[in-house]
Amino acid sequence: MNSSVFIAEQSTISIEKVKNTLSLLAQDCTLPFIARYRKEATGGLDEVEIGKIIELKEQFEALEKRKKAILKSLEEQEVLTPEFKAKIEDTQDLTTLEDLYLPYKKKRQTKAETARKNGLEPLAKIIMAQNATDVEGLAQRYTNDEVPDAESAFEGARHIIAEWLNERTDIRNNIRRQLTRHALIETKVVKKKATGEKAQKFRDYFDFSEPLSRCPSHRLLAILRAENEGFIRVKIIIDDDRALDMIARKIIKSNNDCAGQIELAIKDAYKRLLLPALSNETLTEAKQKADETAIAVFAKNLKQLLLGSPLGEKRILAIDPGFRTGCKVVCLDAQGQLLHNETIYLHPPKSDEKGTIKKISSLTDAYKIEAIAIGNGTASRETERLIKRVHFKNPIEVFVVSEAGASIYSASKIARDEFPNYDVTVRGAVSIGRRLQDPLAELVKIDAKSLGVGQYQHDVDQTALKKSLDQTVELCVNAVGVNVNTASAPLLSYVSGIGEKLAESVVRFRESEGPFITRHDIKNVPRLGAKAFEQSAGFLRIKNGTNPLDDSSVHPERYALVQKIAKDQKTSVQELIGNTKNLKDIDLNNYVTEEVGLPTLKDIIAELEKPGLDIREKAKIFTFNQNIRTIEDVQPGQLLPGIVNNVTAFGAFVDIGIKESGLIHISNLADGFVSDVNTHVSLQQQVIVKVLEVDIKRKRIQLKLEKV
Known part of the structure; x- marks a missing residue:
């Protein structure tokens, strides 16, 4: 039995699709690239199906490796008959294989x-x-x-x-x-x-x-x-x-x-x-x-967290709140670069509220701040209330941002390399601000296990966990796309075909030679060869470049095709982009070839309609109930706004604006039977909950989902 037959029998995927996918994998093609740019070969398999093929391929290879070891042992013992050999070779699972070998396995003194x-x-x-x-x-x-x-x-x-x-x-x-x-x-x-x-x-x-x-x-x-x-x-x-x-x-x-x-x-x-x-x-x-x-x-939660709503390229004032040690304040430009930092003391023991209000007002004016990000840890609610008392000259949105894992980032090598002259408090505040601008770009710098969205994550197989989380991050990064001229090395490392070493090379080249003007300029990066360019180019974006297609998911290998379509429409590529009427009138069958089928053509037209469209929703302001400050303020029967901050198999945890998160048990997500929590809520979702029970001694709050 070969791998294609094994995978087809163990899944519902046809053997032809399996063979073609395995062939692409053998050519060092990545999962995101295959799913996005080789739909004709795979018959339109999605990331999950391709991932299943990869998983079964690894199972088959492990099984074959074990068979070889067992056959060698049996030959050495001179007990391998043709019939026994055939039986072992026909075995399709490790348990049966080990049972067959058990009588001949070398044992300790029994x-x-x-x-x-x-x-x-x-x-x-x-x-x-x-x-x-x-x-x-x-x-x-x-x-x-x-x-x-x-x-x-x-x-x-x-x-x-x-x-x-x-x-x-x-x-x-x-x-x-x-x-x-x-x-x-x-x-x-x-x-x-x-x-x-x-x-x-x-x-x-x-x-x-x-x-x-x-x-x-x-x-x-x-x-x-x-x-x-x-x-x-x-x-x-x-x-x-x-x-x-x-x-x-x-x-x-x-x-x-x-x-x-x-x-x-x-x-x-x-x-x-x-x-x-x-x-x-x-x-x-x-x-x-x-x-x-x-x-x-964990992977599902991580995906929802990474694809959280970005505010975009806005100038941010970020605050990492604290009581005794004060609040660390940083000002960032639209690309997340640090412009200014200082510490303010708006809480006891100093309680300099007037000075804080004046300072925040002057900083927002001086650095043309467009939004404020407040970390959701200690003193968050108190800080938010005071900031909302500031009278700004221009409208400024105030957001409360999860700071889970910020302390991990601030002490990491990545943070030290980014900010060698600043301490961990400044780095943590910068991370909070950048998370508001683009959660994905900032969270990839932190070990996913430190983001607080797992379920018994330290008890599960750590190798399997890392593999799943790494793949989740990779799929999210490539689904969104990456601005090659601003992306950090950690973000670039998850781009299809790049990896850690090439990501560092891209950043060094960009710093020494200046921004990339076209996608083809990326080929000039040392050690970035033809295969790496093929796998990565479609996921790397060039903003405001000379070729408008460079800021889209259209792969460079299909640029000539788009130019032909534009020529046939008697227009330019630039004018074709966004021209919904012209694009819908195109007969795609005229452009089908042996290499390019309707799936790729439909993807190209969809991208030309809205090139570079971010699949994520824009960040929205959320306000907690201002009368709820501690668990003692929470009473059964109250209806409260909240944000889902963790999803597990048994229910969802909700931040209602205090230190303790409440739990919506799976039985309280709906009036009827619920088999999957994720069909009713998702991470970072804004919800209204009803308080069912409060146990102050055990610091537990039982909630019911009222409405989304």
Whole structure:
């Protein structure tokens, strides 16, 4: 079996589309490039489908690598028959493959191996044949210095039989089915560790039992975290009697003394070998599925966060609020460059409100400020109220901006490289201001795990998490496009075909040679070859360049086609752009070739209608209820405005303007049954919520979604 067949069988994608996609991947084409510019080859597969092909390709390669290792081992052991080889080569999953290899796998010194060395394997075979009459007398023949009596001989033989039973694929699969369908996950509290404050977070799981198949992702991850921290013990349970009966019916075919020995061996195999290994395997698989769910939730939240509404190229005054240490204020130009910074003290203990109002007013005039960004951390609400008392000469919008991860950025190498002469407080304030201008451009500089939109992110497979989040960032960056003349190296590094090293080369070249005038100038960047240009050019934008197509998603490889269309319309490319009437009258069938089909032509026309259109909505001002300042002000029955600041599998957390976020449990998102939180709310969404319950002691607020 080749990879194309394997992927087609494991997915719903046709083998022809799979083959063409694999061919493009083999040519070092990236996922964003394939999805956007090779629709004819893939049959219009989207990012998710192409991502699935990549995932299954990696699974196939891992499977083939393991097969080769196993076949080599079997050849060295001289046990590989043509039939066995064919069986291994035809296997399509790792679990079955490992079961086939299990009898031949090199083992540590087991009880069965010791029994074999003591000469008891013939006795085990006789017992398994179940046709001996005098088993006791037979066992006496196998006594020796290491096996002093018949019972010792029987015990050794049973160890060998238990190992044989453990290695039988049919028995293992049957127990797997029972575990899949009927397993319970059961927890018991570790009493000596149950009294601490940290343990109380997990008190719901101190003595807990639930069908494993119905245990949701967040609950399983919470249980496993509690176990890892030593507060509980976890056990997977099934009906032992039913499992033992199943094995006995498969194995025992007589009613003599042999049957009695086999029955004892079955119990030993089940308790000592089969159940521990397969229950661990089942729990591992459940954990893997829980990881996948949690990672998917994180990736979806991250995508919504990265594609948050930008204010655009506006001159910003940003404030990182604080009480004792004051508020750090920075002024940024429209491109996010730092113009000025200082500290103001509008809160206790100094409380210089008059001086602050005067200072903010003068700074907005001096630097022609168009909007103010206030970080949403400590003293945010107090700062916002005071800023709204300032009388500005010109209308200035005031925004509260999430500062999650700003402290991580301010202490990072990226921040030090950008602002080597400023401390972390200035860098943090700059990050807050830039987030208002363009969330995507600023947030790519921060480890996604520090952005506060995950669910048990530290408990999931970190390699899988990083891979998913990196891909999410890459897709978002390429969906929006990047201004090559202003983008930072971290932002450029996510552009299709660029990467970290080339991104740094682009920035160095831009700094030494000046801005790029056309897309083709990008080819002059050292080590940026033809393949990197092909993969990246369509996602890099040149603003106000000589060629209007350079500020669009039309790929340079199709410029000649656009020029032909314009010529046929008896107009210029410049005049064709935005001319909706002319564009709609074009018969695209006249331009179909072997290389260019209708999908690409439709994309080109759509882009020419609105070239360089940002897919993100523009930032909107949001105002919290000004009477709600602490959790003590929150009362059941209140209707409050809020912003969704995290989405999980069990509900959504909402910022209502105080330190504590409230939770809309999934059951309170709608009057009917809700299967997916994301069908009702999304990250950064502005909502109205009803307060259901307030627990001041535990700092918990239960909410219900009223309206969007």
